[in-house]
């Protein structure tokens with residue numbers, strides 16, 4: 001009863017707050033108080049109805065961090081639109097289990113592959129067993145994302161058990177499971193894969209914020225970068241290619257340092273080391289992403305795996321010079337060279353970067369178009385709405401393959417927004433509150449497109465290779481002359 005009253009009480013606060021925001025908004029917008037009272041009242045009433053119907057209770061007031069048993073109507077709204085094309089890769093990621101299904105034995109073998117946590121969903125509740133420590137809080141924010149998915153689509157996320165490895169590089173080698181009589185591959189979730197592994201990819205933690213380095217939840221961060229873009233027009237940006245990051249995580253990044261401007265060479269690249277210790281002392285003010293769109297070209301280069309920086313670089317409206325990468329995250333396989341980015345040779349980076357910048361500065365319309373196409377892609381196809389729908393469809397398709405009924409293992413405990421956010425402090429708490437799903441989604445998820453047939457897939461990969469080849473041909477022609 002007390003819990004119920006608290007929830008109700010906090011509900012009123014939300015209504016009151018919405019009212020104040022609305023009132024302020026209306027007054028500010030009209031820049032006068034000539035709004036008729038009747039008109040205003042009707043707006044407030046509408047707002048109250050929506051808020052009352054939709055808000056999922058959340059309260060830290062109980063002092064007890066057990067998860068509340070709230071009763072929310074299942075989300076059953078029909079599909080609202082078609083999903084972006086890249087959702088077709090969900091079928092590709094799960095194809096290794098299409099014939100055999102997913103067995104308890106396979107999942108338990110995935111657990112042994114350095115899984116960071118195992119996560120079970122049963123009747124819409126989330127249980128987690130944390131297995132190994134991992135750098136910072138990427139596991140926590142990954143789990144947070146799944147907990148929010150369940151809040152957004154109550155009753156829609158099916159029963160399942162999954163093993164998640166939060167490290168960077170992919171692990172499950174295709175070759176180990178190809179032979180006749182080889183065991184069913186272990187289904188292991190992570191943030192990226194490559195063309196010789198069978199890992200299943202999910203969006204990384206930074207979509208809900210990377211608290212340790214001050215990167216805000218994606219919707220907010222994207223909006224801020226966009227506002228930053230408006231401040232500096234492309235033509236007024238420095239006409240060089242910019243990169244800032246940690247060069248020590250991969251050989252290829254170490255290589256990139258050689259492309260920096262020096263007394264003897266100018267490869268059109270401006271390369272900076274991220275000094276994490278210094279930045280940490282200054283609260284990461286110098287690494288504000290919204291202020292990093294100051295150059296006409298931005299370099300993307302992989303680390304030990306894909307890099308979280310990818311989306312922030314692509315968002316700048318400056319063409320991304322994408323150093324050919326071995327890794328794919330859930331969305332990068334949809335990116336097309338020449339349309340969303342400019343491909344850079346991994347084995348001849350400096351010359352390749354120099355050519356790209358010269359080409360862009362002498363084809364400014366085309367260069368700007370690449371920058372804009374990428375940032376539009378992020379806003380329209382990779383916003384949080386798509387991120388949640390991708391997760392939902394992946395988990396639904398994954399659970400369809402199950403050959404057993406998952407149970408909560410003895411070591412697992414229930415996770416919910418209250419038990420995760422209430423004990424946290426500072427920026428971690430702030431980002432959780434900001435990225436928390438406040439209500440079930442007001443629309444159905446998008447409808448998932450069908451799998452690629454082998455011909456289509458071949459054609460798609462050929463098209464990408466062809467575009468890269470065309471750029472390389474241009475480079476070669478220029479280098480010869």
Ligand SMILES: *[C@@H]1O[C@H](CO)[C@@H](O)[C@H](O)[C@H]1NC(C)=O
Pocket residue numbers: 039042043
């Ligand atoms: C307020 O009144 C104007 C003019 O009658 C109308 O166009 C507008 O939709 C009303 N706003 C709300 C929120 O009801």
Ligand SMILES: *[C@@H]1O[C@H](CO)[C@@H](O)[C@H](O)[C@H]1NC(C)=O
Pocket residue numbers: 063064065066
């Ligand atoms: C929280 O609630 C549970 C079950 O209602 C109870 O067993 C536990 O002792 C409570 N813990 C605290 C710290 O109040």
Ligand SMILES: *[C@@H]1O[C@H](CO)[C@@H](O)[C@H](O)[C@H]1NC(C)=O
Pocket residue numbers: 069070071
């Ligand atoms: C949830 O609501 C349903 C239908 O109104 C009811 O049958 C059920 O007992 C409720 N469960 C809880 C835990 O309150």
Ligand SMILES: *[C@@H]1O[C@H](CO)[C@@H](O)[C@H](O)[C@H]1NC(C)=O
Pocket residue numbers: 257260261270271272273
């Ligand atoms: C690259 O060159 C610039 C200009 O000389 C310099 O400020 C910067 O520190 C150099 N970057 C690295 C990683 O050495």
Ligand SMILES: *[C@@H]1O[C@H](CO)[C@@H](O)[C@H](O)[C@H]1NC(C)=O
Pocket residue numbers: 195196325326
């Ligand atoms: C996998 O990608 C690498 C480049 O990262 C390429 O050299 C290799 O041929 C590809 N292998 C397959 C089987 O497609």
Ligand SMILES: *[C@@H]1O[C@H](CO)[C@@H](O)[C@H](O)[C@H]1NC(C)=O
Pocket residue numbers: 466469470
């Ligand atoms: C790429 O495709 C175009 C048109 O389909 C074709 O003319 C060209 O030969 C292809 N280039 C390569 C390198 O495959």
